[in-house]
Amino acid sequence: MTSTPRADCRNWDDAPLADLVAHVRSACHRPLAAELEQLTALADRVAARYGDALPMLDVLRETVAGLRAILERHLYREDRQVFSVILNLVTAPDSDTGDRQALAATIAEMTADHDRVIDLLARMRALTSGYEPPDWACPTFRTLYDRLSLVEHGLRLHLHLENDVLFPRALSLIDRRRT
Ligand SMILES: [Fe+2]
Ligand SMILES: [Fe+2]
Secondary structure, X not given: OOOOOOOOOOXXXXXXXXHHHHXXXXXHHHHHHHHHHHHHHHHHHHHHHHOOOOXXXXXXXXXXXXXXXXXXXXXXXXXXXXXXXXXXXXXXXXXXXXXXXXHHHHXXXXXXHHHHHHHHHHHHXXXXXXXXXXXXXXXXHHHHHHHHHHHHHHHHHHHHHHHHXXXXXXXXXXXHHHO
């Protein structure tokens, strides 16, 4: 399984917000959570086997673990404190005002998490020379790099969808409800 969201030509700028939330949950969040668990185990194995010859593998293992730690908490909060509130706003016009204020604050925190994720992806890419394994790398080593590269690709699409489409649409929904 990879964390790369399914290719999707749908224009999410105009789609119902509930459809977009469902898409991010199913195409981005669920596969990513499963992949992160497997990737940390794979990075541990490769570091344990080749870390003496290539010390950067220990740094890579720590970076993958850090990415997983940030993202597991992030996905949990995003699901419960952002997506669920958005769906409430869409379906219940008179929903609690406090929810709306909390949503704007939580979206700001989620966006800050995204910046931290982007920094970790840049660190992974630099450590692995663009996910280019050494000539002597075994199939497990190569699989780790291939899957990290796919996770980076998937996360960049995922964060773009949230930063540039979902969050701005949710914030404009809050603004409209204030008037
Ligand atoms: Fe997300
Ligand atoms: Fe996010």
